Amino acid sequence: MGIRFLEQERMFALDTPNTTYLMGIVDREGFLGHVYYGKKLGDVTGAKELLRTLEGPFTPETNSRDRSSFLDAFPFEYASHGVGDFRESSVRVRDANGCSAVLLTYRSHNIYKGKHALPGLPAVFGSEDQVETLEILCEDPCLGLRAVLSYSVFEDTDAIARSVRFENAGGAVLYLEKAMSMCLDMDNPGFDAITLHGSWARERHMERKPIGHGRFSVSTLRGETSHQEHCFMALAAPGADRDKGEVYGFHLVYSGNFLIQAEVNQFDSVRVTAGIQPEDFCWKLSPGESFQTPEVILTYSAAGLGGMTTSLHHLYRNHLIRSPYLHQKRPILINNWEATYFDFDEKKLLDIARESASLGIEMLVMDDGWFGNRFDDNRALGDWRVNEEKLKGGLGPLVRQINELGMKFGIWFEPEMISEESELYRQHPDWAIAVPGRRPTLSRNQYVLDISRREVRDCILEQVFAVLHSANIEYVKWDMNRPLTDLGSAALPADRQGELYHRYVLGMYEMQERLIREFPNLLLENCSGGGGRFDPGMLYYSPQIWCSDDTDAVERLAIQESTAMLYPLSTMGAHVSVCPNHTVGRNTPFETRGYVALAGTFGYELDITALSPEDKAMVPRQTALYHRFHDLIREGEYYRLSSYQENHSFDCFQVNSPDGREILVFYTQVLNGPARHSRFVRLKGLEEGVRYRVSLVTMEEGALLRDTGRVASGETLMYGGFRLEQQWGDFRSSIFHLERLAD
Ligand code: DGJ
Numbered sequence: 136m137g138i139r140f141l142e143q144e145r146m147f148a149l150d151t152p153n154t155t156y157l158m159g160i161v162d163r164e165g166f167l168g169h170v171y172y173g174k175k176l177g178d179v180t181g182a183k184e185l186l187r188t189l190e191g192p193f194t195p196e197t198n199s200r201d202r203s204s205f206l207d208a209f210p211f212e213y214a215s216h217g218v219g220d221f222r223e224s225s226v227r228v229r230d231a232n233g234c235s236a237v238l239l240t241y242r243s244h245n246i247y248k249g250k251h252a253l254p255g256l257p258a259v260f261g262s263e264d265q266v267e268t269l270e271i272l273c274e275d276p277c278l279g280l281r282a283v284l285s286y287s288v289f290e291d292t293d294a295i296a297r298s299v300r301f302e303n304a305g306g307a308v309l310y311l312e313k314a315m316s317m318c319l320d321m322d323n324p325g326f327d328a329i330t331l332h333g334s335w336a337r338e339r340h341m342e343r344k345p346i347g348h349g350r351f352s353v354s355t356l357r358g359e360t361s362h363q364e365h366c367f368m369a370l371a372a373p374g375a376d377r378d379k380g381e382v383y384g385f386h387l388v389y390s391g392n393f394l395i396q397a398e399v400n401q402f403d404s405v406r407v408t409a410g411i412q413p414e415d416f417c418w419k420l421s422p423g424e425s426f427q428t429p430e431v432i433l434t435y436s437a438a439g440l441g442g443m444t445t446s447l448h449h450l451y452r453n454h455l456i457r458s459p460y461l462h463q464k465r466p467i468l469i470n471n472w473e474a475t476y477f478d479f480d481e482k483k484l485l486d487i488a489r490e491s492a493s494l495g496i497e498m499l500v501m502d503d504g505w506f507g508n509r510f511d512d513n514r515a516l517g518d519w520r521v522n523e524e525k526l527k528g529g530l531g532p533l534v535r536q537i538n539e540l541g542m543k544f545g546i547w548f549e550p551e552m553i554s555e556e557s558e559l560y561r562q563h564p565d566w567a568i569a570v571p572g573r574r575p576t577l578s579r580n581q582y583v584l585d586i587s588r589r590e591v592r593d594c595i596l597e598q599v600f601a602v603l604h605s606a607n608i609e610y611v612k613w614d615m616n617r618p619l620t621d622l623g624s625a626a627l628p629a630d631r632q633g634e635l636y637h638r639y640v641l642g643m644y645e646m647q648e649r650l651i652r653e654f655p656n657l658l659l660e661n662c663s664g665g666g667g668r669f670d671p672g673m674l675y676y677s678p679q680i681w682c683s684d685d686t687d688a689v690e691r692l693a694i695q696e697s698t699a700m701l702y703p704l705s706t707m708g709a710h711v712s713v714c715p716n717h718t719v720g721r722n723t724p725f726e727t728r729g730y731v732a733l734a735g736t737f738g739y740e741l742d743i744t745a746l747s748p749e750d751k752a753m754v755p756r757q758t759a760l761y762h763r764f765h766d767l768i769r770e771g772e773y774y775r776l777s778s779y780q781e782n783h784s785f786d787c788f789q790v791n792s793p794d795g796r797e798i799l800v801f802y803t804q805v806l807n808g809p810a811r812h813s814r815f816v817r818l819k820g821l822e823e824g825v826r827y828r829v830s831l832v833t834m835e836e837g838a839l840l841r842d843t844g845r846v847a848s849g850e851t852l853m854y855g856g857f858r859l860e861q862q863w864g865d866f867r868s869s870i871f872h873l874e875r876l877a878d
Pocket of ligand 1: 502614616662
C-alpha cells in the first residue's frame with residue numbers, strides 16, 4: 136500500500152491494491168500537475184513525461200512569453216483562477232481589493248499513517264494499518280492563502296479520498312467564493328458520463344451519454360442532495376460496461392449543494408471538478424481562519440462499473456458507516472405511514488402491532504402525525520410534544536404495550552422544519568430561513584429552520600431528546616421534506632449570508648452527531664421525502680436511508696438498481712406496501728413485493744389488519760426468509776447481472792456470501808410476452824472446479840427452499856450461463872439459492 140514521494144522525479148505515487156495515482160511537481164514554478172490515474176504501475180519510470188512539459192507550450196520557466204498557453208493546457212492537480220487557465224477553476228477568492236485571481240503552487244508535503252477526521256464533516260476513516268494520507272501544502276503568497284490538498288489511500292480498497300483545507304495566513308479578510316474538493320485533468324479517450332437523475336418517487340435513474348467539448352455537470356441548489364440529481368459521476372471509457380473497461384467514479388461525501396462537472400477542452404482533455412456548488416456560496420475567511428471542503432471519493436476500475444461498485448461497497452461498509460447496526464440484523468419493521476397517514480390513534484397502532492407481532496414483524500415505527508396538533512401536514516412542525524388526543528397517556532403506555540408484544544418501537548421526526556401554524560413559530564418567527572422583507576416560499580406548507588444557529592439546534596434537540604428519553608424508543612426516522620429557498624439568516628451579518636447553505640448542512644450534521652452520541656444504540660434511518668438525501672454523507676450517521684416514497688415493486692427495480700450501483704444493499708430502506716400501489720396504482724403480486732424489498736433493509740408499510748388472508752399468510756414466510764438470509768444480503772458481495780433499465784424486460788442480480796458457500800439470484804420479470812426462450816445470465820464471483828446445487832425459494836408451506844434438481848459447475852454458470860425461465864404472468868419474481876457442494 137501506500138504513498139511515496141519520489142525525490143528524483145519529484146513525483147507523488149499513491150497506490151491502492153489495483154490502482155496508481157501520480158502527481159508531479161514542475162520545479163521552480165512549483166506547479167503541481169496530474170500525471171496518471173489508472174491501473175496499478177509497478178514501475179513508474181518515464182511517467183513524468185505524461186505531464187507534457189517537454190513539448191509546447193513549454194513551462195513558463197523556459198518560455199514565459201507564452202505563460203498563459205501553458206497555464207491553459209497544463210494538467211493541474213488543483214486549478215487556478217483568473218491568471219490564464221480558462222478551464223473550470225478549483226478555487227476563487229475575493230480579496231481586499233475586490234480582485235479574484237488565485238494561483239496555488241507547491242510548498243511542502245507531509246505523509247502520515249491513518250487519516251484525520253474532517254471537523255464537522257462526514258468522512259471515510261481507517262486505522263493506521265488501513266489508510267495513509269498525503270497532505271500537500273500549496274500557497275498563493277499574493278493572497279496569503281494556503282491550501283492543503285489531502286489524499287488518503289486505502290490498503291484494502293481501490294479508493295482515494297480527496298479534500299482541501301484553506302487557511303488565511305495573510306493579514307486581510309478573504310472571501311472564498313468557490314472551494315472545490317478536487318480537480319482532475321486527464322486525456323479524454325471519448326468518455327461517456329454516467330449520472331443518476333430523477334424526481335420525487337423516481338430517484339436515481341441511470342443515464343449514460345458521451346461528453347463532448349464544453350461542460351457537462353450535475354448539481355443541485357436545493358440545499359440537500361436532492362431527488363433530481365445525485366452527487367456522483369462516472370466516466371466510462373469507450374467499450375466499458377458493467378463487466379469490463381475503464382471506469383472512473385467520483386462521489387461526494389456531502390449532503391448539500393454540490394457540483395460535479397466534466398469539461399472537455401480544446402486539446403481533448405477532460406477536467407473533472409467536484410465539490411460544493413459555487414453558486415450562492417461565499418465563505419468569509421478572516422486572518423487565521425480556515426475552511427475545510429467536504430471529501431470526494433475517487434475510484435478507478437479496469438473491470439467496468441461492477442469493479443467500481445465493489446470498491447464503493449467495500450469502502451462504505453468498512454470505512455464510512457459507524458452505526459453499531461452496520462453488521463447487525465436490522466429488526467423487521469412495520470411503518471404506519473401508508474397504513475394510516477395522519478389518521479391514527481393508540482388503538483390503531485396497537486391493532487397493527489398485535490397483528491404484526493403474530494406474523495413475525497419485530498418493530499412498529501410510528502410515522503408523521505404523533506405530535507403537537509399534527510392532524511395534517513399543514514401544522515405543528517417544531518412542536519415535538521406528544522399529541523395526547525391521539526396517544527392518551529403519552530408515549531410511555533403505548534411503547535410499554537408494544538414492548539410487551541415482543542416488538543421494538545420506533546418514531547419519526549422532521550427536526551429541520553417549522554410550520555407557520557406552530558407554537559415554535561409563534562415564539563420564534565425569525566428562526567425560519569427567510570430573506571428580510573420577503574415572505575419565504577412555502578413548500579408542503581412549511582418553512583426550513585435556520586439550524587445554522589446553535590440556539591435553534593439546541594431547542595429542537597432538547598425536545599427530541601426528551602421524547603426519546605421518555606420511553607424505550609430504539610429507532611428514529613429522521614425526515615426532511617422540502618428544499619431550501621429564500622436563503623437568509625437573521626443571525627448572520629451581510630457578508631456571511633453566502634455561508635448559510637453550507638452552515639445549514641454543518642448544523643444538520645452536528646445535530647445528527649449529537650443524536651447518535653446521546654443514544655449510541657439507536658437505529659437511525661435518514662429520509663428526505665423518500666430518497667432526496669441519500670448520499671455518503673448521511674451514511675456516516677445512519678446505516679440505512681429510506682430509498683424512495685415509491686414502494687411499487689416495479690418502480691423500485693430501477694431505483695434500487697442504481698442505488699446499489701454505489702451503495703451496499705444494507706443501506707437501502709425497502710418496504711412491502713399495499714396494492715394498488717399508492718404512488719402509481721399498480722398491482723403486483725405480494726410475493727414479488729416481498730422479494731424486491733428483501734434486497735434492502737426489509738419491512739412493511741401497510742395496514743396489516745386489512746390485508747387479505749392470502750397475503751397475510753405470506754408474511755410469516757417472508758419474515759422467515761429475511762431471518763434466513765439477512766446476513767448474506769447485508770454482508771454479501773453484490774453483482775448486477777442484468778438491468779431492467781436497459782433491457783426493459785427483467786431485473787436480475789446476485790449476492791454471494793463472503794465465504795462463497797451460498798449465493799442468491801434475484802430475478803424479477805416485469806412483463807411477460809409470447810414465444811420467448813428462457814434467458815441466460817452469467818453469474819459472477821463463483822469458483823471454477825466447484826459445483827453448485829440450485830434451489831428455489833418458495834412461499835409454500837414447509838421448507839423455505841425447494842431443490843430444483845439442477846447442479847452446475849462454477850465455470851458453466853459464469854461463462855455459459857444460468858437459466859431463467861420465462862415466468863407466467865406479469866411482475867413475477869423468483870429467488871434462486873445456490874449452494875456450493877462439498878469437493
Ligand atoms: C416523507 C417520507 O418519505 C414518508 O415515508 C413519510 O415519512 C412522510 N414524509 C411523512 O410526512
